[in-house]
Amino acid sequence: MSCEIRGRTLIDVGSGPTIYQLLSACDHFEEIVATDYLAVNREELARWARGEPGAFDWSPFIQHVCKIEGRGEPWQDKERRLRERLRRILPIDVHRPEPLGAPLRPPADALLSAFCLEAVSPDRAAFVRALAHVGNLLRPGGHALLLGALGESFYLAGPARLPVVPLQESDVREALAAAGFALRELRSYAMPPALRTGVDDVDGVFFAHAQKPLEA
Numbered sequence: 001m002s003c004e005i006r007g008r009t010l011i012d013v014g015s016g017p018t019i020y021q022l023l024s025a026c027d028h029f030e031e032i033v034a035t036d037y038l039a040v041n042r043e044e045l046a047r048w049a050r051g052e053p054g055a056f057d058w059s060p061f062i063q064h065v066c067k068i069e070g071r072g073e074p075w076q077d078k079e080r081r082l083r084e085r086l087r088r089i090l091p092i093d094v095h096r097p098e099p100l101g102a103p104l105r106p107p108a109d110a111l112l113s114a115f116c117l118e119a120v121s122p123d124r125a126a127f128v129r130a131l132a133h134v135g136n137l138l139r140p141g142g143h144a145l146l147l148g149a150l151g152e153s154f155y156l157a158g159p160a161r162l163p164v165v166p167l168q169e170s171d172v173r174e175a176l177a178a179a180g181f182a183l184r185e186l187r188s189y190a191m192p193p194a195l196r197t198g199v200d201d202v203d204g205v206f207f208a209h210a211q212k213p214l215e216a
């Protein structure tokens with residue numbers, strides 16, 4: 001993560017039941033706010049944060065992240081740090097202009113969202129609106145880091161076939177501009193054949209770093 005992306009609060013939009021996306025980010029913020037629409041996902045995250053028996057075992061993922069970060073940090077230290085910093089797990093609906101139901105106080109220094117906005121938006125116009133809504137959680141000058149699917153129209157979650165709005169890189173670029181963000185970096189990666197397992201029809205993933213402009 002770029003050394004300029006740090007601060008007091010990071011909000012993760014549509015966390016699901018997962019923490020992989022927070023493992024490196026948690027070193028750069030005092031507080032992590034996780035969010036999800038579904039109570040079942042928030043409860044699973046809370047079980048992990050409390051270290052309850054039976055919660056999903058993220059330790060192999062934490063060990064792997066420590067290895068690729070290459071600082072020789074014991075993985076237990078990172079696990080402890082993320083648990084300490086993950087203080088709030090809140091309900092969210094990105095389709096509302098006020099996604100948390102009330103303003104985040106203080107607004108976040110950075111926003112992270114992985115595979116959420118395109119998965120919950122029925123079309124590109126709704127994706128743009130969702131981006132603008134989550135932008136309301138950020139302070140002026142705050143950073144948005146988005147990870148998402150390209151060219152995906154569905155994914156399977158157990159027996160459910162969930163629709164996704166298929167995006168091209170140009171759609172991501174245009175949506176960020178239309179939602180009022182300044183694009184800093186956009187990278188795309190093609191999905192290697194070995195990862196095309198049939199649980200979705202994703203073509204690739206994008207990584208976007210954008211910034212909310214400073215107020216005039």
Ligand SMILES: C[S@@+](CC[C@H](N)C(=O)[O-])C[C@H]1O[C@@H](n2cnc3c(N)ncnc32)[C@H](O)[C@@H]1O
Binds near residue numbers: 013016017036038119
């Ligand atoms: C594909 S999952 C991604 C979860 C996680 N970020 C990850 O990378 O694995 C999309 C998430 O969006 C959540 N979601 C569904 N509707 C939503 C809404 N209206 N607002 C915010 N999140 C929503 C789902 O509950 C789900 O956890």
